[in-house]
Amino acid sequence: MTEPIPDFYAVIPAGGVGSRLWPLSRADAPKFLHDLTGSGHTLLRDTWNRLEPLAGHDRIAVVTGRAHRAAVEAELPGVLDRNVILESEPRDSTAAIGLAAAILVRREPDVIIGSFAADHVIKVLPVFSWAVEQAVAVAREGYVCTIGIQPTEPSVGFGYIRKGQMLTVAGAPEAALVDAFVEKPDAETARGYFADRGYLWNAGMFISRADVLLAEIEANEPELHAGLIELAEAWDDRDRRGPAVDRIWPRLKKIAIDYVVAEPAAAKGRLAVVPGHFDWDDVGDFASLAKLNSSGRKNELAILGENARILADTSSGIVVSQTSRVISVIGVQDIVVVDTEDALLVTTSEHAQKVKGIVDALKLSGQGDVL
């Protein structure tokens, strides 16, 4: 692949804080602004780097909070000013991606948009690109297309997509209809899905003509759609944008795009899927961060942090160091230690999902200063 796909526009929703990665991720330093792989780049920058060859630097839009504008622009020096779409507050993924679609379709009626989270980890770039190219070909036919990750293990941590009938679309030999979305399974069910090969991980990537996406939103959430259209009309007018955002945005329904677009489209046989044969992780919690940084090796202590001073003795898990302190871990297995200036977390991989509960408890107890 040498040239960008001409009718393709990438959209990066850069929103979520990543509460389950507290105290590393927090309101003013959300997950997508961290280097979680030791690559030397933030996840946002890695996302940009993956999409730039596919879309071109002038055809990548980022939807983010006003508070993150400076950080996002510093991370992405190539981003065009008109492609930074600022939210006054978070309104979930339908509003974020829908607004990008509504803005872009006015600039370019036949545009195909692909939405890719700012905080996922993907390896093996050519394989990713091949999946996107197929998905764009499918989207040109009027489908909403998702990329489902071919599982590498029987995970109970992700939702699954059940593949249906194969499609016949030129340039997309692996495309199929989506039969159904299925919730995170139990271990036995997950083993069955893994053996079956017809179940893919739902990675929340959607590729679609912008007008097709908006039509789905209109069909299922007409009020939300009307708000997005009104916002988009005012968007490119410097005087009208601010008042329109202030008036309309806070009233938009907070709802995930899965419910407004993906599931209804699947029910109507209008949702396609292309399998992604690349390594993917949503780095949902510290257990997954530990796994990611130990390269899958067991009984190893992964260390994340540029200036980490770690002394470890017979320990495994992960230490995340954001300070210059000496951190000594002795005889602890699957441990998670996250050391920041104002907060320290000690848990294990097994309990990594409970971190969100601590964040809630801190909020409730008026200790939001460390969130």
Added chain:
Amino acid sequence: MTEPIPDFYAVIPAGGVGSRLWPLSRADAPKFLHDLTGSGHTLLRDTWNRLEPLAGHDRIAVVTGRAHRAAVEAELPGVLDRNVILESEPRDSTAAIGLAAAILVRREPDVIIGSFAADHVIKVLPVFSWAVEQAVAVAREGYVCTIGIQPTEPSVGFGYIRKGQMLTVAGAPEAALVDAFVEKPDAETARGYFADRGYLWNAGMFISRADVLLAEIEANEPELHAGLIELAEAWDDRDRRGPAVDRIWPRLKKIAIDYVVAEPAAAKGRLAVVPGHFDWDDVGDFASLAKLNSSGRKNELAILGENARILADTSSGIVVSQTSRVISVIGVQDIVVVDTEDALLVTTSEHAQKVKGIVDALKLSGQGDVL
């Protein structure tokens, strides 16, 4: 007990850093300068408070490093200047206690000294006092007397004293000869000792006439003895003390008083023991600190630190907080978390003994800034 014992002088060797309590204890903040029980007092102050009713405030000598002089005097406003005996460098317990004995015997030839570590935890004061009174009575008869702690469990963490023949000393109905010192036992042997009741924990407390103690040192380490006598002769002369310390002290043999006094005296039938029926702990490591601060309850998370901000979920062990950071521990059992400004330790009670190894590793790797 209302009056101090007239011929008794208490000596508090305040020396050891307590490496196994790093990063809480360190060179400039040794174990005896910490409040490890939440009493609101340092261990040194608690030691002083125990001894003051027995000896009187003007008859308690503290042997400590020059570097700790200011801290010790601040902790003990009642200590007399002439009772602060400063070491230019650590030379182990024979030199420390022997120097105190040599200085005090010149002031008062018949004095009985009792040496009590500055960093042990003892509860139930009247019971402690009763043991000391008996030991002083035994010491008056010319014995070296130790107080052996009546075990409260079959510990493998302490050395033991095997009681021999009972003595007949007025005022010391429980006194016996010491048959032998025995090393830290394995679990089965410890259970046997515990059932036997004739085995006591060696807590390193020695009560003796100063001249008897010095005679033992002279018999077994004549050079060391000569150095101590020479030092003591120069001690009360302001002009001579400094040069004498500089010349003699660094050359004194580093050896524990157990080898120079206790064991040889036991072999000759000159070492007596009085059982101590009080709660005692040498707080040797974080496992013992955790136990001490959870009041013996299992499955509880002990918290030490005046300004601790801890959020815990189904965790047990101990968190020591010396910073204002929020510390969150989730689902970790028997954990040890020690949070200080420049160093963090995460281990478990089971591995608490390995902390000293980390301190050694830090020294070897040139990271002494955090020791």
